[in-house]
Amino acid sequence: MILSDNLEMAARQIRLYTLKELKSLGFGHFGGSLSIVEALAVIYGKHLAVEPQNPDDPNRDYFVLSKGHGGPALYATLFLKGFFTEDRLYTLNQNGTTLPSHPDRNLTPGVEMTTGSLGQGISVAGGIAFGNMLAGRDNYTYVIVGDGELNEGQCWEAFQFIGHHRLDHLIVFIDDNKKQLDGLTADIIDPLDLEAKMQAFGFHTEKVDGKSTQAIDNAIQKAKNSSGKPYTIVLDTVKGQGVTHIEEKADNHHLRPNDADWQAINDAILELEDDLKGVRA
Amino acid sequence: MTHILEKDQIEMRQVYADTIRKLAASDSNVIALEADLSSSMSTGSLKNELPGQYVNVGIMEANMMGVAAGLSILGRKPFIHSFGQFVTRRAFDQVFVSLGYAQLSAVIVGSDAGVSAEHNGGTHMTFEDIALMREIPNVHVYEASDATQFGWLLENSYQKGGLHYIRTIRKNATRLYDEGTTFDNAKVLTTGSDITICATGIMVTEALKAAQILKTEGIFAEVIDMFSIKPLDGATLLQSVQKTGCVITAENHNINGGLGSAVAEFLGENHPVPLQRIGVREQFGQVGLMPFLQEFYGLTAANIVTTAQNLKA
Numbered sequence: 001m002i003l004s005d006n007l008e009m010a011a012r013q014i015r016l017y018t019l020k021e022l023k024s025l026g027f028g029h030f031g032g033s034l035s036i037v038e039a040l041a042v043i044y045g046k047h048l049a050v051e052p053q054n055p056d057d058p059n060r061d062y063f064v065l066s067k068g069h070g071g072p073a074l075y076a077t078l079f080l081k082g083f084f085t086e087d088r089l090y091t092l093n094q095n096g097t098t099l100p101s102h103p104d105r106n107l108t109p110g111v112e113m114t115t116g117s118l119g120q121g122i123s124v125a126g127g128i129a130f131g132n133m134l135a136g137r138d139n140y141t142y143v144i145v146g147d148g149e150l151n152e153g154q155c156w157e158a159f160q161f162i163g164h165h166r167l168d169h170l171i172v173f174i175d176d177n178k179k180q181l182d183g184l185t186a187d188i189i190d191p192l193d194l195e196a197k198m199q200a201f202g203f204h205t206e207k208v209d210g211k212s213t214q215a216i217d218n219a220i221q222k223a224k225n226s227s228g229k230p231y232t233i234v235l236d237t238v239k240g241q242g243v244t245h246i247e248e249k250a251d252n253h254h255l256r257p258n259d260a261d262w263q264a265i266n267d268a269i270l271e272l273e274d275d276l277k278g279v280r281a
Numbered sequence: 282m283t284h285i286l287e288k289d290q291i292e293m294r295q296v297y298a299d300t301i302r303k304l305a306a307s308d309s310n311v312i313a314l315e316a317d318l319s320s321s322m323s324t325g326s327l328k329n330e331l332p333g334q335y336v337n338v339g340i341m342e343a344n345m346m347g348v349a350a351g352l353s354i355l356g357r358k359p360f361i362h363s364f365g366q367f368v369t370r371r372a373f374d375q376v377f378v379s380l381g382y383a384q385l386s387a388v389i390v391g392s393d394a395g396v397s398a399e400h401n402g403g404t405h406m407t408f409e410d411i412a413l414m415r416e417i418p419n420v421h422v423y424e425a426s427d428a429t430q431f432g433w434l435l436e437n438s439y440q441k442g443g444l445h446y447i448r449t450i451r452k453n454a455t456r457l458y459d460e461g462t463t464f465d466n467a468k469v470l471t472t473g474s475d476i477t478i479c480a481t482g483i484m485v486t487e488a489l490k491a492a493q494i495l496k497t498e499g500i501f502a503e504v505i506d507m508f509s510i511k512p513l514d515g516a517t518l519l520q521s522v523q524k525t526g527c528v529i530t531a532e533n534h535n536i537n538g539g540l541g542s543a544v545a546e547f548l549g550e551n552h553p554v555p556l557q558r559i560g561v562r563e564q565f566g567q568v569g570l571m572p573f574l575q576e577f578y579g580l581t582a583a584n585i586v587t588t589a590q591n592l593k594a
Contacts, residue, residue, distance in 0.1 A: 058355070105354075106384050112354065114383040117374055123344045124379055127351020131312075134333045135355070154375070157344035164339075 001279065003045055003080040007213035009279055010080075011041035015242050016272035017076035017089060019265055024090040029101070031239035031252035033073035035177040035210070036065075036144055039235055040077045042216040043142050043173075047224075052082040055110065061139050062128045064113045066121025067146035067175060068102035069253075075099050075108065083110035119152030121145065122172065126162045129170035129230075140224070144173040148180025151189050156201070162230045163202025171223045172203070172232045175210070177239040181253045198232040210235030211242075243268045284470065284489050289428045289456040293449050294323040296428045297390060300435045301327060301360055305334045311439070312352055313360045314338060316345050321451065322362050322392060342367045346375035346387075353385035358439060364398070365391030365407035365448055373413055380444050381417040388438040388445045389414075394424065394482060395533035396574035397450035398566065406566020407448075412538020414446040415511050422511040424481035424532070424540075425449040429458040430508060437464070448482070455486040457506065467514035469521070473501035476589050477521040477528040481507055481540050483571075483580070484531035484559070490582035495589055502589065513543050519552055527555040527592050531585055536560035557588045 004010045015037045022028045044050075049061040065074050072092060079089050091097040098107040102116025112128075115121040125143035132139055145155060162170055174194055178185055185191050198205040204226050208215040216233065223231035239253065240246030245264030246255065257265060301324065305311040315337045319325040327335045338345045342363055349359035361368060368376070368391045380387050391410050398405040414422045421438065423446070425431035431449055438445035457470070470485070471492050480488040485506045492502040503521050507514065507530075522528050528548065530541040541558030548554055561578050575581050 062354075104382075113350070114378065117378040119343070120347050120350075120375055120379045123347020123375070124351040124354070126344070127348035128354055129351075130336070130348060131352045131355040131357050134312075154341075154343040154347070157339075157341035158347065161338055161341065161344055161348065 001080060002082060003077070004279055005045065007041050007045050007217060009276065010045035011038045011213055012272050012275050013080050013279070014041050014073060014076050016269060016276060017079060018073045019243070019269050021072050021076055021089045021092050023265060023269070025092045027256040028072060028093070028254065029069040030246055030255040031179065032067060032146060032175070032177065033070045034243060034246065035237040035239050035241045036070050036073050036175050037242060038211055038213050039144060039173050039175070039216055040073055042213050042220060044077050044081055046217060047140070047220050048142060049139065050110070052110065059137060059139055062112050062125070062141045064115065064121045064125040064128070064141070064143045065103055066115055066125070066143050067118070067149050068116030068121070070144065071101060071103045074103060074111070078108070078110040081110065118146070118149040119154035122155050122158035125170060126158050126167065129162065129167040130165055132169065133165070133167060138169060141170045142173070143170070144175055147174055147176045147178065147185050147191055147194070150174070150191055151180070159198070159201040159203070166202070166228060167230045168227045170230045171220065172230065174232060174234045175237055176234050177237040179239045179253065194234050202229055203232040204229045205232040205234065207234040207236055210237035284457065286455050286486055286489060288453040291428050292323070292452050293425065293428060293431055293454055294321070294392065294451045296431045297362065297435065298323040298327060300432050302330065304436065304439055305331050308358065309334065310356055310358045311360065312336065312357045314345050314349055314362070316340055316342050316363045316367065318363050324362065342372040343375045346372050347379050349387045350379040350383060350385050353387055359387045360390065361387055362390045362392065364393045364405055365410040366405055369407065369410035369413045377417055381420060386442045386444065388435065388447065391446065391448045392451045394448045394450055396566070396571055396578065396580065397452070397483065397533070399570055399574070400568055402568035403566040408535040408561045408566065409538065410448055411510055411534050411540070412542070415538060415543065417444065419443060420511065421445040421509070423447045423509050426482050426485040426506050426508055427454045427457040429460055429462050430464055433462070433464050434508070450483065454483070457485060464508065467509065467517040468506040469517065470504045470506055471502065473503035473525065475501045475525055476503070476593060477525045478502050478504045478531060478585060478589070479507040479518065479528060479540060479544050480504065480531040481510065482533050484533055487580065487582040488531050488585055491585035491589065494582065494586050500589060500593055507540060507544070510540050510543050513547055515547050515551065518544065518547060522548060522552060522554050529557045529559060529585060529588050529592065531559040531580070533580055534560055536562055555592060557592055559584055559588060
């Protein structure tokens with residue numbers, strides 16, 4: 001199966017393989033993987049200029065998953081994009097795997113940067129965008145950061161750097177799923193008004209429905225049509241997005257599913273497979 | 282061989298700036314990163330001299346490491362500078378993950394090593410940077426002992442690729458080497474049959490002074506400038522201790538995790554001999570001038586002499 005040009009279908013494909021991948025492991029980062037599925041579908045399905053056949057093309061676009069615990073969703077996307085075959089997906093976190101819980105640029109084809117120690121990916125994306133600007137390239141750098149990840153001070157250092165240098169070919173997605181590992185972001189450390197904060201750091205900022213591929217696509221298009229400032233797209237998402245039962249669980253950052261959870265996961269897989277019947281393999 | 286122990290004309294920070302300038306002229310991928318300490322490291326003028334090859338990121342060392350990693354992904358060759366404690370203690374996880382674990386290339390220079398931080402005092406006095414950096418797999422860790430060596434280490438690190446940490450003082454070091462000297466191995470500065478003294482940085486000078494004093498007492502010390510703490514030149518060390526049978530290490534750093542540990546670990550596994558470590562012991566830094574601080578922490582030729590006498594007694 002390859003990633004569909006139809007972004008809604010692409011999202012369903014990524015969700016399906018993220019679930020199958022996590023199911024094969026039996027546990028894992030369900031919540032924050034599922035919340036970025038639509039964003040990955042739009043980025044990889046339409047905008048990101050990368051070719052598995054020519055992964056080192058200096059003119060390629062770059063994607064950095066700063067919230068590294070979303071790795072399973074990225075791996076599902078990279079498989080669908082053609083970076084590796086399906087069987088590799090089911091080695092997630094197995095001994096000696098090339099698909100570790102958090103992305104590793106030296107292990108997984110298509111992974112641009114090693115992430116997982118939160119806050120570091122934005123700096124790296126900033127460095128990539130800065131270097132490309134110095135080189136006069138007009139390729140784009142995309143980075144997804146978690147709303148919980150923004151607890152890390154390094155994120156704000158990086159935003160200050162990116163804003164100062166007006167890296168307008170860098171698009172920051174904030175996965176605003178309102179939860180971090182220990183609970184609601186509003187309870188643990190209130191992120192306050194993310195749009196206002198990012199604007200204050202020198203970014204064009206807009207908030208979109210992170211469940212809507214159309215809304216995300218429109219926002220990326222607007223980002224590409226704007227200049228002079230970097231762009232933040234705040235994704236209004238839900239942790240566990242797209243699987244109602246998981247969405248409703250209070251503690252769904254890292255899940256060891258119980259019987260009811262498995263029932264919901266298996267139902268979701270069947271439903272997605274049904275939806276995707278007829279999508280070219 | 283008697284060394285004339287005089288301060289070099291050129292400051293170490295000038296060596297840094299000049300080397301960057303030279304390398305950047307021949308390789309457009311070279312890029313220098315500063316975190317608001319360019320005036321302290323004489324790199325301020327590079328901003329205008331090297332457009333597109335210099336960036337002052339501001340006071341954000343953690344971000345600086347990530348930006349360097351991003352630049353390295355693009356094939357740029359980052360030189361990163363700040364005071365030693367900021368590029369190691371403060372930004373250690375960023376150095377470890379975004380550069381080390383990610384297997385990217387950068388030359389990190391930590392300046393104001395140990396007591397040379399002088400009036401910046403305890404907060405700025407890094408006695409643990411070598412210990413921290415040694416823990417990163419595949420990293421190269423050096424302490425520059427003079428201007429010629431510092432320039433060579435910078436160029437060699439750039440040419441080798443991978444992750445390198447070079448610790449240095451900022452001002453004038455004692456001149457030890459002629460221009461054009463190469464540093465593929467540890468440098469045996471005096472040959473001797475009775476005791477091996479392994480030193481780095483400012484302690485090389487103290488070791489040479491100590492060797493001169495010891496000689497008058499009939500104790501012949503072999504002084505080795507062990508500027509590369511990782512990888513350690515075990516062959517040179519082994520050859521020396523097989524002759525002398527004992528060793529003293531001397532460093533402007535904590536005895537735990539630095540040169541003393543590296544030498545002890547190597548000899549413990551390969552050729553155990555009596556060993557004494559001179560360096561900072563369970564102490565924080567403090568404000569003061571170098572002579573006072575060296576005396577306070579025992580980083581002196583006199584302490585090396587006493588230690589050697591006791592070891593040989």
